[in-house]
Amino acid sequence: MGKRKVFIRTDISVPQVEHDINAEGNVIILPEAIPSGNTVISFERNSSSRRTFDFARWYGSGIDAITYACQRQIERFVAGQEGTLSVATVAGYCNSGLVQFLDFCMLRATALERELTLNDLNRSLVESYLSHLSGQELTTTAQKNYYAHAKAVLHALGRRGIFSLVVSGSDATFPRNPFPNINRKVKGESALSKRERQEFAAALRQAIKPILTNDTPPTGELLSYALLVVALHTGRNATPLLEMGRNCLRPHPKDDAVFLVLWKRRGYNTNKVAIRAESKTERVVEAMPSVRFNVERLIRRVMVLTEPLDTEAPDDLKGRVWLYRSRASNTVGQVTSLTKGTLNNGAARIVADYGLKDSDGNPTRINIARLRKTFANRIFEITDGDLATTAAALGNTPRVTDQNYLAPSENSRRNWRFMGELLVEELLTATIGATYKENPLGRCADPAYGEFAPKREGATCMNFMNCVRCKHYAVTAEDLYKLFSFYFRVLSERSRIGKRRWAREFSHIHRLIDDYIIAEGLRRGTFKHAAVEAAKKRARIRPHPFWSVDLIGSLEVFS
Structure with missing residues (x-):
């Protein structure tokens, strides 16, 4: 049939x-x-x-x-x-x-x-x-x-x-x-500085006290303050937080933590972050104003206060956490939920009420994007620069986290300034690599009169694009990180230039590195396979500063 x-x-x-x-x-x-x-x-x-x-x-x-x-x-x-x-x-x-x-x-x-x-x-x-x-x-x-x-x-x-x-x-x-x-050309939001973060957190602690002490359903303004607290401590995006359901708190394998589970529309999946659970000690002394609140306790308190409104909520809002009665003239008394507009108004109100100022003396800009970046940089700081842990906390890949969320600290800025001054001095005095004849790709036997060097008195070779095919070039195991940083920087040029130009000027470089330098080093035993893979992984996640796209916008300067 x-x-x-x-x-x-x-x-x-x-x-x-x-x-x-x-x-x-x-x-x-x-x-x-x-x-x-x-x-x-x-x-x-x-x-x-x-x-x-x-x-x-x-x-x-x-x-x-x-x-x-x-x-x-x-x-x-x-x-x-x-x-x-x-x-x-x-x-x-x-x-x-x-x-x-x-x-x-x-x-x-x-x-x-x-x-x-x-x-x-x-x-x-x-x-x-x-x-x-x-x-x-x-x-x-x-x-x-x-x-x-x-x-x-x-x-x-x-x-x-x-x-x-x-x-x-x-x-x-x-x-x-x-x-x-x-x-x-897109300038993203910047994280709050340490002072701005501390002042904002102190203002929030004062602003949400009515939620912790009063038994009446909170207003939209108070709920927006509570949501900002959750955003500051979890680094979640605006829409998942606004649509947070009443079953958002789930058990965690550890007794002192719970999962905050949110729905991400774009990924059609849930996203969870661990938050500290309320301890027995905190319950005993919770009336003491000096004791810091925790996020789980705040969320559960909001759910208790807004639960009576759930039965009156429209069908598309049932089960939401951030419910309140509208005070707008055309919808007064109706049960509604927080929106991005309400949240922005609440953020502006708390900045005005508590006189929050940035370093220039202007009112501090508060929004969910800034709080998410603040959370990312705080986790990065606490974990001593652990990119993988920071990415996991944000729910992103390490590459996205590094490129879009992390900002250099004050120590990093000072180090970069020092490196810049040192580089200028060495360029002017022609002393780059004078001791060990190192260069950003590895080591050079003759940086002044090498195969692709300028061959002039006092001039130093900067033609790094030809290093991999120069007879004076050498690589040790310690140089693999710099080599792979250059390798991935060259590959990134494919999205910036035309196909023909890429094939003509850059396509040979990664083949030489893979098929000759690395393959020959492994065959001779100069490199260990584990060391090669570790250097490649490190260079992919965080390339050597010299080959960072932020430092050098185009490789043409070395062509």
């Missing part, structure tokens, strides 16, 4: 673009479908403040077909037809993507003095939009965000065949990389 064919049931309520194909094979929108009967998109409760988005203003402006297609695509996103996008993400597509793109399309239609159709969604229009964004008073990161949010909607339309999507080649609808090196 043949295999039975299974027919997939189609939900006819799913939003579709009412279109047809003309004789030329182009998609045309049916005139009777424009404008849409309801131009307003409603969003469920989400972490953003957006609840609706209206497309009405773009209809009748010469871009009806594009507006209609974009509205239908957003409706499909909301209906869950294009993957598991969060409501906040879809709202971002509208407010930080389509607003700017559709406004540009209106200007384009006016300039061309004709109606824009779906056939106009091509490389020329996209490049014109990018040029339009660059002419605005926007940072590069803002331009990138506006473009990426609009592209997500248009790309989904193209995949469904609503317009002709070209995915590769010089005529590709979307340029491959319109914002190169954007990560270098």
Whole structure:
């Protein structure tokens, strides 16, 4: 018997673009479908403040077909037809993507003095939009965000065949990389200094006292203070903390600890961090104001105070920890939960009430991103620079933790300043490696008149890109760390330069290191396999300072 064919049931309520194909094979929108009967998109409760988005203003402006297609695509996103996008993400597509793109399309239609159709969604229009964004008073990161949010909607339309999507080649609808090196232009949050952290923690201890002493359900402001305490001591992200459930505290194998378990949307997985449990001694003296509270006790106290509100909470908020009665004029008395806006207001309030100032005398900026970096640097400091432990505490990989969360300490800054002064002095006096003739890759028998040296009196060879093929170059087991640091620094250039240039100038280097230097050293017994693997692992996680991308932005200076 043949295999039975299974027919997939189609939900006819799913939003579709009412279109047809003309004789030329182009998609045309049916005139009777424009404008849409309801131009307003409603969003469920989400972490953003957006609840609706209206497309009405773009209809009748010469871009009806594009507006209609974009509205239908957003409706499909909301209906869950294009993957598991969060409501906040879809709202971002509208407010930080389509607003700017559709406004540009209106200007384009006016300039061309004709109606824009779906056939106009091509490389020329996209490049014109990018040029339009660059002419605005926007940072590069803002331009990138506006473009990426609009592209997500248009790309989904193209995949469904609503317009002709070209995915590769010089005529590709979307340029491959319109914002190169954007990560270098993004300035992330910095960690709080030791003084700022201590002052902020002291202010929080005072601010949350009503939660520990009063038996009435706390206000949104007090709950925001409590959440900031949890963020400061656990380093978790904002959304998992805001959506913390009432079953978030789980048993830990050790008696003096519990797990705080949170849900991470992006990873579709739980994330847990161990926190110190409340001891019997603390319970006996908990009324003493001098005794420091712990995070587990604070969370359990909040859950006790907010439990009566859980039965009145809307279905999408049931089981949340941070419940309170709204005092807003249009929702007074209704049970709601903390949002990012409420949290930001609470952070601003505590800074103002307790006069928290940074080193420049300005009000201290407090947000979850800064608290997460503060937590990371504190763990790194406590563990004496243990990157693996710090990464595990954050729930990140060591590479992400090192690149995005850790900042140099004051001692590190002083050491770097000293090294910089010393390097300048040695360069000016031509005394680099004068004692042992060491260089950033290993050792050199003749740094002045070697094979690739400048061969001038008083000049020192800085042509490190050719060291691995120079007959005067030598590597000992102690030099493996520097060699592999250079190795990974060269590999990182692949994402920065063109393919042909990489093949011409850099591709030979890692082959020489792997196939000749390391292989020959292992064969002769000069290197031990364990030492090679240890040096490689160390260089990958924390490269030698000379080959750090922060110190040397481009290897061209050594070419």
